[in-house]
Amino acid sequence: TVLFPIASKFPLLDIINNSTDVAPMATAWTHHSEYGMMYSAYAIPISSCFDFIQAIDTSTYNHAISTLLVRYVSAQENTTCLTFAPTNSCVVDVYDLSTQPNIEKFHEYLESLEHSFQGMSHWGKYYAGDIQRQVNLSKCYKEFQLKQQKLDPNNKFLNNYATYLLSLIHI
Numbered sequence: 796t797v798l799f800p801i802a803s804k805f806p807l808l809d810i811i812n813n814s815t816d817v818a819p820m821a822t823a824w825t826h827h828s829e830y831g832m833m834y835s836a837y838a839i840p841i842s843s844c845f846d847f848i849q850a851i852d853t854s855t856y857n858h859a860i861s862t863l864l865v866r867y868v869s870a871q872e873n874t875t876c877l878t879f880a881p882t883n884s885c886v887v888d889v890y891d892l893s894t895q896p897n898i899e900k901f902h903e904y905l906e907s908l909e910h911s912f913q914g915m916s917h918w919g920k921y922y923a924g925d926i927q928r929q930v931n932l933s934k935c936y937k938e939f940q941l942k943q944q945k946l947d948p949n950n951k952f953l954n955n956y957a958t959y960l961l962s963l964i965h966i
Contacts, residue, residue, distance in 0.1 A: 835889045836917035837909040844885035862890040879915040930963045
């Protein structure tokens with residue numbers, strides 16, 4: 796089904812509205828994944844990890860349902876410059892139910908906190924704020940755009956979000 800998604804249908808259950816509609820497998824990734832969950836990941840330089848976690852304001856944003864996982868990631872120096880952990884980092888993964896009140900504001904708050912500690916958000920995870928800052932920090936973004944245009948001149952492999960990301964810096 797991964798290689799030939801059009802040949803299969805997969806029942807996508809949405810636990811929020813209790814829908815049991817069958818949708819083509821190819822459209823499974825056109826909405827936020829995790830069936831009602833919001834998942835963010837922030838790479839914070841290891842020297843600032845403890846301070847970042849201590850700075851999270853639990854009095855204003857008291858999300859008892861939120862789950863934070865902290866893990867160590869070595870610098871990803873031999874990957875593309877679009878990596879989100881260019882230095883030794885702690886990665887703070889944040890899982891939330893999308894139905895929590897003010898959850899977008901909580902994630903915007905975490906992103907502003909991540910910015911103040913010179914961190915980076917994961918490109919493929921939930922991002923609530925303006926991603927232009929992250930684009931500006933990626934030194935090879937224009938090079939990445941040129942490579943994408945060369946390999947996919949008809950934009951066959953772009954979804955709406957990838958198209959938006961590639962439009963943030965004009966070549």
